Amino acid sequence: MARPQNHPILAQLKSARTTSDQTASLRALKNEIVGHIQRKEAWVALGVLEPIVRTISSRSSLARPNGKESSRASPLAPAYLSDEDGTKLQALQLVASFAHGGPAFLAPLHACRALPAILSNISPYINPPQIVVAALRALTDIADASALADSHSPLDLLTVADQVFTPLHLESFNAILSISSAKHLWQTQATLAAGLISRLCQEERQQNALAMSGVLDSLAAKLASFAVSEGFVVPGAGMTAQSDGLSGAFPEPAPSNSLLGPVLDAIATILGDSKYRAHRLVYAPAILAVFPSTQSLRQLFDQSSSVESAGRNYTKHLDLTAMECVLPAIPTSVPRSASTSQSSLANSERSDSQTHSRTNQSRASSIWSSAATPFKPFSEPEPDEMESPLIPWLVHLVRTRTDYERLVAASVLTSLYKADLGSKAVREMSLGLLVIPVLVEMMIKIEKETKGSPMNMTAPLTQRVILERAPLVLARLINDCEYLQMSAFSCSAAETVTKLLKRAYLPVRASTETQMWSPRHDNDMDVEEGSPVAQLGPRGLDPLIVHVAKVREATLKAVTAIALGKEEYRNALVREDVIPYVVQSLSEFPNKPHPPKGAKDQPATPASSIPGYGTNPVSVIIAGCHAVRGLTRSVSILRTTIVDHDIAPAIFEYLKHPSVDVRSAATATMSNLVLEFSPVREMLTEKGVMKILCEHAHSDNPSLRLNAIWALKHFVGAVGADLKKACLEQLEPGWLVQLIMDDTQDTALYNSRTRSISGEDMDEDQNQYPSSEPHRWMYGANGIFHELDGSQSTRLRQAENKLSEIRESELNPVKKARNEDIAIQEQALQFVRNLTGHPGAGGGPTETDETTEMIDYIFSEIGQDRLFDLLISKLSPKVLRPFASRGSVPGRDSRVIYPQPQIIAPVIFVLVHIAASVTRHRQLIIAQTELLKLLQKQSNNKDREVRVALCHLVSNLTYPDEGAESEGCKQRAQELKNLGFYHKLEALCQEDRDLDVRERAKTAVWQIEQLSQLSY
Helix, strand or coil: CCCHHHCHHHHHHHHCCCHHHHHHHHHHHHHHHCCCHHHHHHHHHCCCHHHHHHHHCCCCCCCCCCCHHHHHCCCCCCCCCCHHHHHHHHHHHHHHHHHCCCHHHHHHHHHCCHHHHHHCCCCCCCCCHHHHHHHHHHHHHHHHHHCCCCCCCCCCHHHHHHHHCCHHHHHHHHHHHCCCCCCHHHHHHHHHHHHHHHHHCCCHHHHHHHHHCCHHHHHHHHHHHHHHHCCCCCCCHHHHHHHCCCHHHCCCCCCCCCCHHHHHHHHHHHHCCCHHHHHHHHCCHHHHHHCCCHHHHHHHHHHCCCHHHHHCCCHHHCCCCHHHHHCCCCCCCCCCCCCCCCCCCCCCCCCCHHHHHHHHHHHHHHHHHCCCCCCCCCCCCCCCCCCCCHHHHHHHHHHHCCHHHHHHHHHHHHHHHHCCCCCHHHHHHHHHHHHHHHHHHHHHHHHHHCCCCCCCCCCCHHHHHHHHHHHHHHHHHHCCCHHHHHHHHHCCHHHHHHHHHHHCCCCCCCCCCCCCCCCCCCCCCCCCCCCHHHCCCCCCCCHHHHHHHHHHHHHHHHHHHHHCCCHHHHHHHHHCCCHHHHHHHCCCCCCCCCCCCCCCCCCCCCHHHCCCCCCCCHHHHHHHHHHHHHHCCCHHHHHCHHHHCCCHHHHHHHCCCCCHHHHHHHHHHHHHHCCCCCCCHHHHHHHCHHHHHHHHCCCCCHHHHHHHHHHHHHHHHHCCHHHHHHHHHHHCHHHHHHHHHCCHHHHHHHHHHHHHHHCCCCCCCHHHCCCCCCCCEEEEECCEEEEECHHHCHHHHHHHHHHHHHHHHHHCHHHHHHHHHHHHHHHHHHHHHHHCCCCCCCCCCHHHHHHHHHHHHHHHHHCHHHHHHHHHHHHCCEEECCCCCCCCCCCCCCEEECCCHHHHHHHHHHHHHHHCCCHHHHHHHHCCHHHHHHHHHHHHCCCHHHHHHHHHHHHHHCCCCCHHHHHHHHHHHHHHHHCCHHHHHHHHHHHCCCHHHHHHHHHHHHHHHHHHHHCC
């Protein structure tokens, strides 16, 4: 390479006097470096990035105002490049080329403030489309490099996302996604913008920002446009949209060159596991217009004065569920209507949206009318306004599109399913029959095509994406659903995900890359030593190792979801030899998976000497912990395979890991390893597991605190009195009481609401949640946005109410904290229950003696009266009264919070155990009149466990005493009868829907009757 001061390109850059000269030099530099990593390194060392970035930000970018006035903004910038724009285009393409070099180039790009300069060029209102496309591509390359950045890099995905997802730039995203032109540049903008969202949106706050800013609504309109273009508009949608004031939100058909996959991918990324954001998607104006619920259609035709003329073409469809309305006899491809006109970018309004809507309704009606026989494999649907035809249309996409589109459609569908949208029976059956087989088949296909070969970066991108994400979607879909777990197992999901996990542990060779830049340069190179803009950063992570780690994490989550099902599924996973691979997933530096200790084919060489297995990030270790927890639900696996592979010590060590998420996952796993029948419980006790769990129970992290008290509950359930006392002492009785009593969030929640009503300011933390912020219904076309008047639409008012309710439940940090408190209180009460339960020895007269000893010990440590007051407080409704403030505010009446079933049941079982002790303990309970009155009211509780516990308690309180103490038993029976327990239990004997409750109630009633007869 020529000396820099003599290099013609550098000389031209320095001496350029006109934009044309500057453009020519930048173009020459681009031709010099594209595809040549070493040349990029050398040019960075010369400090060339700084003048390039100055070129990008040379023209001041006037930002559009935010807020309501932006809806009257000027049209988008025309596709005309000035000379200055041409120079900027070359500079943006150069920055993208440098960023494409990988994580090492992030440091100098950050030093010369490349990211803010690029972001100043993404607004389509002030930048030509060529510039916007180039800026979005540069951002995409920076995002891809950031995904491989290590902890020492100044730019990672989180920092990039925080700079991109600001209100000003989100407005630009909204404008880009609203463009309906078929021109290639405009469609490329939308695809790149959607791709950036799916790359960068990683955290809850970013997902909420994209939803609240209207980006989710813009993506929803984009999605609905595909349904319009392909003729899947629900029959009658045009009329319902017009009656609900939504006709303006009816989208134009998607152009033939638009891509569905990136839109679905971005939507799936924003939705995540949020019920609120899933409902916002279904309630987006364009979705409501194109996919009205069947109930809305019925209401429209019932109210219409022209049912005979307008509704006759659609009424025959109204008895079908949303699922049946879309799925039967739908062609896999529908010709696009040539008659549908498309508006140009010069027009600020669509020419005839109502006519356009009617045209598409007619086309969709003809499609559904051609169905010969409706497909009705499901039971009668639940009358639910939330049943949206969007759900079956997504099922249709999963069944008919390309692999990538199938995958992301299934991801969106999973988010809607987990948000309880639609009819439960229809959703579960359709997902089990139509979606899960597709997901598993995609994985089976890849496994067969690549059988026996390690993963590599030369595989098609779609294949790599499926390997990384299909197991994740499957895991989310089947988790906590017995029917879907059965469907997945029937499709050979256990064998498939195990094979993929095994393939992820085949040794791989690191990606072959040209040697990166080093401080030692050739003698003929003059470099700007010490300048941050001329210094490359850390090389970052190997892309192949990152890909392998993602596959490991995804397949481990799928293994966990399957293992949480039946014993048959766990045994199948073990037969597939999944355990050695789970063991390696618990190691930061994994090696070749091997048989358990003592096996003949165990490798003789140290594991650390075997290369090619990469490293496991924290996410894989956490997934490994959860997989162990799922598998150890099986007693046989816990007693054999887990012991043979010596897994418990590794889990124990992670209890002390620096990452709180790892500690929490290990603690959750420990809850199964310390159970009574666990063969490793004694070993863990000797290692000091009790002390560590008690320390975790004091953690400020709610998840760790909950998992710790959960594990302690299991630990004390089967140990002797001495160890139980030691555990309570280590945990601290005062802290245990605080865990049970912590109801401060109830008051804080109510006070935050009353402050919101009165217009008072909330605390700094609460200010982040705008609980009373009104919902704005926006829709856009070609960068110009309009606001719908929700007060004029019944459907929008209903949607606003539902969204407000869900937002309050999910996003209010105070309410979230209260839910965490309730979960911790439940486990803390269960801990007390197990302290008063049977000791580990089991059986014999000493069992009652030890139980009595523990109850007396708890009375002495906590206080007898304090314990009963504590239990009374957990059963009592809590009345919250607003605090005094300036003036009276309407609606600020007292509010009552009733005790939750998950709290009531363990409270009663604590009393059940006390009543199972000696007579004096039973007499203590019968003396608690206030407590018994509260318990009597629980006979009608909807929760089965509460009713069972109540029957147990009455049976124990009326169990015949011996000798001189028998008179006390009669008195207890009479007291219970006086308090109304007898009549309540009699009703349970006759009317309860649960057999176990009826039988236990009969026992309690019989004992009361026998003692009552003896009393007279």
